[in-house]
Amino acid sequence: MHIGIVGPISFADIAYLLPDASERAAKEMQGSSLLISLIDELLNLGYQVSAFTTEPGLDPNAAEFVLTRHGQFSLYQVPLRRKGFRSDRGLHGRMLDLFALERRCLLKAIQASGVDILHAHWTYEFAWAAQNSNIPVLITCHDAPWQILRLMPDLYRLGRLLMAHRVLMRAQYLSAVSPYIVEKISWMHRASMAVIPNPLPADLFTAAAAEKKEIIIGMIINNWSRLKNAAVGMTALSALKQIRPDISVHLYGPGMGQGEAAWQWAEEHDCLDSFDFFGAQPYQAIKDAIKNFTILLHPSLEESFGMTLAEAMAVGVPVVAGKNSGAVPWVVEEAGILVDVQSADEVLKALLYLLSDKEKYQYCADAGLKRARNCFSVQAVTKQYIEQYKKIAGFK
The missing domain is CATH 3.40.50.2000 (Glycogen Phosphorylase B;)
Known part of the structure; x- marks a missing residue:
């Protein structure tokens, strides 16, 4: 099974898996450590893994994605506009089109990868792009967008809420990192949802x-x-x-x-x-x-x-x-x-x-x-995720 992980990944955190990284690989993104733990464990278990992330260090006017590969692991980086609303490198802010450029580039990278199953993290641009690929996808909900907007009321968080609403209304398979998230987003979706916490590295x-x-x-x-x-x-x-x-x-x-x-x-x-x-x-x-x-x-x-x-x-x-x-x-x-x-x-x-x-x-x-x-522990959490992958993708 070839597993695709879609979410924010810092090259600095994952560089040890890519010792032959080319100079084209960008290194600005501040990623999520939990994705590194999950990727590590999947590789340890013998799975082929491709990861897809956005990267502000890439020129949004140039390459659609940059691929770095070593052994069973591949990293696809796509451009990320640095500004939410203001212009960045001649392009308007990413929230003005709900991350359309980033989603398009993510989709291109996913389609080029040959993955069997996608695991998208957060209910925004990563999940949206994964859904558009028509590849079976598990979406993990890491936050409650309405609660975030209530505590931090601004136009950017309103845009994020609109993105999450679209993603969740289309979702077939969801997981949440806590019962709190299950409760807070229950009104936003009709899918089945498993509670699987975030993994800690061994x-x-x-x-x-x-x-x-x-x-x-x-x-x-x-x-x-x-x-x-x-x-x-x-x-x-x-x-x-x-x-x-x-x-x-x-x-x-x-x-x-x-x-x-x-x-x-x-x-x-x-x-x-x-x-x-x-x-x-x-x-x-x-x-x-x-x-x-x-x-x-x-x-x-x-x-x-x-x-x-x-x-x-x-x-x-x-x-x-x-x-x-x-x-x-x-x-x-x-x-x-x-x-x-x-x-x-x-x-x-x-x-x-x-x-x-x-x-x-x-x-x-x-x-x-x-x-x-x-x-x-990453072992306990990854075991639960693999059960979901097999069920969603039809593997035994």
């Missing part, structure tokens, strides 16, 4: 017993926005530093580097010295960092799953996260303390509690590791 679990040499509170966010709620988290962490100056606070993710949004916020609030700003990092660097955390603070207001939470659980790191933040309570269960993350005082109290109660801390660490192994 190498994370080998770091679970890592000895903590210092007390580090980590916060990893995907962007500086109201949805990710980093300002409230930083307010609580700054207060924690006043009480426990021996603790280090490490900030990771886009907007969390020196001179970026988090840095500017800390400068305005006179607490720059409270934080170490690491910013966006490759996935391997993030995995290496998490295993040294003492606690992960995850202040997001809404998560469809929460990969960072599961990654922390896999290395025995308790979490403080939102009790009303979408799928977060389902993912975390007993692996940490759930609070109202809109309250910096509640966040601070939870952090102090975990730091002061060794029994509670160890209980959360053990519970998180057990849940991550049983439910989120």
Whole structure:
């Protein structure tokens, strides 16, 4: 079975699978680490895999796609316009035509690949292009577009909602990464839907017993926005530093580097010295960092799953996260303390509690590791996906 994975993939994260990559391969895309874990496991099981992704580093006026291949793995990169509405390299923004150029290029790449089954991630341009190929497709829903629009109301998210609505109304086979997503998008489709969580890479679990040499509170966010709620988290962490100056606070993710949004916020609030700003990092660097955390603070207001939470659980790191933040309570269960993350005082109290109660801390660490192994390991998740592929594509 030749499996096609359609979704956002960073060349930097997957370069180890393509040692003979040509100079034509572009390397700007910020991708999803969970797709790398899935691809890795499928290859380990002996399947042929082709991956399809958009890439802003490619000229949208030039090649329809760039193919890089090694062994059983092929990567197809297609151009991605950098702007949502404004002009980019002589072309109008991608949302003005609902990613028509990107979808057309993805379709060309898919048609050239010879895959038997497509697995499209997110309900937007990747799934739309996969549906247009007339190849059997499983679409994995990673978010609830209406909830995102409600929390981040703008024209771009409205466009994304329209795209998702079209995709979901045509969908035959769906999976969702949490029961929360099943509930939130039930009105948008008529297809059958399986709940299959996001996969964690196998190498994370080998770091679970890592000895903590210092007390580090980590916060990893995907962007500086109201949805990710980093300002409230930083307010609580700054207060924690006043009480426990021996603790280090490490900030990771886009907007969390020196001179970026988090840095500017800390400068305005006179607490720059409270934080170490690491910013966006490759996935391997993030995995290496998490295993040294003492606690992960995850202040997001809404998560469809929460990969960072599961990654922390896999290395025995308790979490403080939102009790009303979408799928977060389902993912975390007993692996940490759930609070109202809109309250910096509640966040601070939870952090102090975990730091002061060794029994509670160890209980959360053990519970998180057990849940991550049983439910989120790449082996367990990939097995479920393969069952779906065979059913959809008619393989035995």
